[in-house]
Amino acid sequence: MQVRQISVFMENRAGRLQEITSILAKANINLRALSLADTSDFGILRLIVDRPDDAVKILRTEGFTIRENTVIACAIADHPGGLNSILNVLTKEGISIEYMYGFLGKHKDEAVMIIRVENTETAIETLLEGGFTLLKGEHIYSM
Amino acid sequence: MVKYWNEHAETMSRDELEKLQLSRLNSTLHRVYDHVPFYKEQLDALGIKPDDIKTLDDFHKIPFTTKAEMQASYPYKMFAVPLDDIIRIHASSGTTGQPTVVGYTKNDLETWSELIARLLVAGGVTKKDIVQVSFGYGLFTGGFGLHYGIEKIGATVIPLSSGNTDRQLQIMQEFGSTVIICTPSYAIYLGEILADRGIGFDKIKLRVGCFGAEPWTEAMRKEIETRLNISATDNYGLSEVMGPGVSYECQAKDGMHINEDNFIVEIINPENGEVLPYGQTGELVITTLTKEGIPVLRYRTRDITSLLPKKCACGRTFIRMTKPRGRSDDMLIIRGVNVFPSQVETVLVEMAETEPHYELIVTREGALDKLEVKVELNENYFSDEMRVMHVLEEKIKNRLRNALGLTAKISLVAPKTIERSVGKAKRVIDLRDYLA
Numbered sequence: 260m261q262v263r264q265i266s267v268f269m270e271n272r273a274g275r276l277q278e279i280t281s282i283l284a285k286a287n288i289n290l291r292a293l294s295l296a297d298t299s300d301f302g303i304l305r306l307i308v309d310r311p312d313d314a315v316k317i318l319r320t321e322g323f324t325i326r327e328n329t330v331i332a333c334a335i336a337d338h339p340g341g342l343n344s345i346l347n348v349l350t351k352e353g354i355s356i357e358y359m360y361g362f363l364g365k366h367k368d369e370a371v372m373i374i375r376v377e378n379t380e381t382a383i384e385t386l387l388e389g390g391f392t393l394l395k396g397e398h399i400y401s402m
Numbered sequence: 403m404v405k406y407w408n409e410h411a412e413t414m415s416r417d418e419l420e421k422l423q424l425s426r427l428n429s430t431l432h433r434v435y436d437h438v439p440f441y442k443e444q445l446d447a448l449g450i451k452p453d454d455i456k457t458l459d460d461f462h463k464i465p466f467t468t469k470a471e472m473q474a475s476y477p478y479k480m481f482a483v484p485l486d487d488i489i490r491i492h493a494s495s496g497t498t499g500q501p502t503v504v505g506y507t508k509n510d511l512e513t514w515s516e517l518i519a520r521l522l523v524a525g526g527v528t529k530k531d532i533v534q535v536s537f538g539y540g541l542f543t544g545g546f547g548l549h550y551g552i553e554k555i556g557a558t559v560i561p562l563s564s565g566n567t568d569r570q571l572q573i574m575q576e577f578g579s580t581v582i583i584c585t586p587s588y589a590i591y592l593g594e595i596l597a598d599r600g601i602g603f604d605k606i607k608l609r610v611g612c613f614g615a616e617p618w619t620e621a622m623r624k625e626i627e628t629r630l631n632i633s634a635t636d637n638y639g640l641s642e643v644m645g646p647g648v649s650y651e652c653q654a655k656d657g658m659h660i661n662e663d664n665f666i667v668e669i670i671n672p673e674n675g676e677v678l679p680y681g682q683t684g685e686l687v688i689t690t691l692t693k694e695g696i697p698v699l700r701y702r703t704r705d706i707t708s709l710l711p712k713k714c715a716c717g718r719t720f721i722r723m724t725k726p727r728g729r730s731d732d733m734l735i736i737r738g739v740n741v742f743p744s745q746v747e748t749v750l751v752e753m754a755e756t757e758p759h760y761e762l763i764v765t766r767e768g769a770l771d772k773l774e775v776k777v778e779l780n781e782n783y784f785s786d787e788m789r790v791m792h793v794l795e796e797k798i799k800n801r802l803r804n805a806l807g808l809t810a811k812i813s814l815v816a817p818k819t820i821e822r823s824v825g826k827a828k829r830v831i832d833l834r835d836y837l838a
């Protein structure tokens with residue numbers, strides 16, 4: 260139920276993001292989802308890609324500072340209140356979210372939230388008990 | 403193992419040493435008075451004749467020689483012998499303006515290699531060693547200076563010069579180098595690349611490193627010794643008085659023995675020139691005693707250090723100096739606080755989260771000085787969570803505030819993005835406009 264996420268340390272300068280996308284494009288690696296957090300001097304680019312192993316290898320070879328970790332991908336209904344229902348369950352269990360980002364799924368009326376929490380296992384149990392659909396890594400990579 | 407290169411000189415009694423210093427000083431004074439117009443004018447202005455200087459106290463009456471005066475003598479005006487007798491020219495790197503040109507006679511080169519031989523032996527080098535010199539060969543005194551000392555002790559020298567890290571590592575492995583000579587910052591860089599390429603200690607034969615040409619810290623020594631699996635010693639010198647070989651660490655690694663049979667050293671208050679007692683920190687001043695080509699009297703090195711008069715466990719009687727904390731002209735004054743780059747380095751080396759590579763950028767906004775410290779992040783501490791990165795920045799900021807007494811802006815940069823130096827590291831960018 261865990262999804263692999265690759266984070267890249269990015270110095271804030273013009274063209275840095277494009278360097279990364281160009282490296283991935285050349286390697287024919289497809290992006291599934293991404294989020295960028297930044298301050299005035301650096302940024303953290305988080306990526307979910309179709310071939311995580313290859314992406315890690317290529318980015319390392321190109322000298323990027325990266326970190327891998329796992330996140331949860333939760334399907335939610337694409338209508339008002341969809342996100343609220345997930346947060347409701349997690350809050351009740353006292354699970355705090357480090358960050359999250361979403362994208363629209365390929366099925367109609369479905370969105371996917373990528374959720375990063377400190378204790379992934381507990382959050383997975385909680386969400387499953389709450390009746391939510393969690394997507395497997397393989398599923399996300401091949402979406 | 404041979405303990406000393408020149409046991410008689412390195413362990414002579416203080417009485418004998420002082421006598422030797424005074425007689426050599428007298429000879430130097432005569433030589434400069436007769437052959438260097440600059441010194442004749444300086445001494446005449448004070449009514450001092452060479453034979454008036456009979457004790458080391460009298461010696462304090464002689465005026466200082468400054469870097470600016472040596473620069474003004476460009477290129478040959480301070481030479482005390484005809485150019486005919488000069489067989490080698492070197493020049494300072496000119497990082498702080500006009501280069502200073504220095505000339506060596508045959509005897510000077512003989513003396514110099516003797517001093518280098520002492521530092522090598524004290525650092526643990528023997529005639530069986532294969533010594534890779536990764537200092538630049540050229541006008542810089544590092545490469546050639548070390549070279550002839552290595553030959554003198556009978557070790558094998560690989561005169562590789564600086565740069566081209568791939569080739570450095572290839573030769574180190576294939577030629578079986580057992581000793582490396584370079585700057586301490588380059589040594590750390592070599593260690594990083596070894597780790598990167600997965601070159602294990604079984605692939606290299608290094609056991610000793612003699613490092614100099616820039617100030618470094620005790621923490622950096624540990625880092626180098628671990629990363630390269632060697633014993634690292636420091637040595638000190640400057641081209642204006644000889645080049646490397648002025649002072650050197652022994653196996654006690656507790657201060658650098660000054661070759662006092664060739665130099666008289668003093669510590670002064672850089673603000674007013676007052677001579678300070680042993681143990682106090684101030685600017686190092688050096689007088690050459692044997693130099694023929696370009697002898698200098700009371701040269702202000704701008705290096706900040708202190709002298710340790712206590713006898714060393716190694717048996718050498720030469721006084722020791724502590725590692726220079728930086729140069730008096732490297733010292734930054736930021737919001738009225740004296741900051742030495744070496745203080746920043748000490749903090750960073752002690753933190754696992756950062757690499758010991760940094761850049762200090764000083765700017766002035768209105769009337770307020772601002773210090774920005776660019777620091778390389780250690781890859782293992784990179785986190786996908788911004789919160790964690792902020793905590794890290796705060797930690798660095800607090801440590802630096804404790805060490806420096808002022809708050810700096812921390813800018814984290816990716817590992818291996820700050821330029822590595824092969825010569826003297828450029829770590830300070832001062833963008834303040836002093837005329838504004």
